Amino acid sequence: MTPPVPIPGGFEKSEMYQVLEEACAIAGFDSADAHLLRGQTNAVIRLGRVPVVVKIARKGSRIEDVSRTVQFVRELMSVGFPTVPLLDIDQPVVVGQHAATFWTYLPQPERPVDAAQLAKPLYALHTLTPRPLQLPKHDNIRAIRRSLSAITSVSASGLRFLQARADCLEEKLREVTFALPEGVIQGDPQHRNALHTADGGAVLCDWDTVTVGQPEWDLVTIEVHCRRFGYGQPHYQAFADTYGFDIVRWPGYTTLAAIRELRMVTTNARKTGHAPGSLAEVERRIEGLRRNDTTSRWNLL
Incomplete structure (x- = not known):
């Protein structure tokens, strides 16, 4: 079917x-x-x-x-x-x-924007001064809990696991000491949230998630997308080298990566009520999190 x-x-x-x-x-x-x-x-x-x-x-x-x-x-x-x-x-x-x-409208080639092309626009955003208008504070844990309260299609055991994982990661986040100055962050920077320009550059788009927060959240999002969606480690490394900060080498990386992946899973789980065809992929991701599998590839939803 x-x-x-x-x-x-x-x-x-x-x-x-x-x-x-x-x-x-x-x-x-x-x-x-x-x-x-x-x-x-x-x-x-x-x-x-x-x-x-x-x-x-x-x-x-x-x-x-x-x-x-x-x-x-x-x-x-x-x-x-x-x-x-x-x-x-x-x-x-x-x-x-x-x-x-x-x-x-910006015409686009078939290939998505490379992660390295996101580095300079993101750095410019993170160091933007003065900050434009009053933006909300970034809060991944709150967003995760909001999604958890709206999930209707995931199995009861899967939902309990996600809730327990959110509790555990919230505790671990309290122990993280951030390295970079707080700034404006995009909130969901990724290959599909940027577009090629006619001169070979790239511009950011999809500003619905813009907030004030730690740039490390944007950087770990790029790393997660490179690792989970098949772009590969060299693709991520080119981004880190261009940006000038390698999130993987930072002590808080493991906690932030786990939180970012949990937010991605819970966001998609919330949407399965409108898109039931995605439930199998969401359940597969949950099982991977249960096994602490950090390397398996995810399918785009």
């Missing part, structure tokens, strides 16, 4: 396209011939007649959070930071309780 297709941004497709049509009408664009690019979290849609991407915030997102993201990106653009550009229109565009934002 074919696994169910994940619902884009928590919307049924007909509902998503209705929101798109109304948002485009407000912004002065034609939504004809649009097609979905991504739908795992937000619904990301390429307009067919102009080089514009529309991002419809995940169903249930707070409009004020999307407004803060718009303000943040505009401040980045004002200082020439390497980000995907927002269009210069009144944003976000609100349709009912749903917020849409409009971005410049």
Whole structure:
């Protein structure tokens, strides 16, 4: 049996396209011939007649959070930071309780951005001064517990394991002494949250998770993605060498890597209610965590 297709941004497709049509009408664009690019979290849609991407915030997102993201990106653009550009229109565009934002479309080659290409933009973000606007504090444990409270599809034993692991890692985190100064962090930097530019560079995108916190969280996220999704250790090492800090050699690495992986697992476990086809992969990852398996490859969800 074919696994169910994940619902884009928590919307049924007909509902998503209705929101798109109304948002485009407000912004002065034609939504004809649009097609979905991504739908795992937000619904990301390429307009067919102009080089514009529309991002419809995940169903249930707070409009004020999307407004803060718009303000943040505009401040980045004002200082020439390497980000995907927002269009210069009144944003976000609100349709009912749903917020849409409009971005410049950047054509992409088949290959994703290399980890090393993320190093300089991330370093620039981590050392950004003065910090733009008031951002929330980064808190992975809180995010994990929020996901745990919303999981409905994982087995009871699996859920108990995840809860116990969160308790254990929260205790271990209290013993970690961070090495880098606190700064603005992207929150989920990875190959799919950056885009190639025409001049061979890369820009960051997907700013929904931007917070104030320890840069080590961003650095360990890159390492986890290189290790778990098949990019390999040399790919990660090129990133570390370019950034100038190797998270693997830092004493707190093991704890942060375990917490970051647990957050990834619990986030995807929460979404299995809308994407039941991903449950088998989530259960496989949980079993790997039970065995303290840190090397097996994960499939993208």
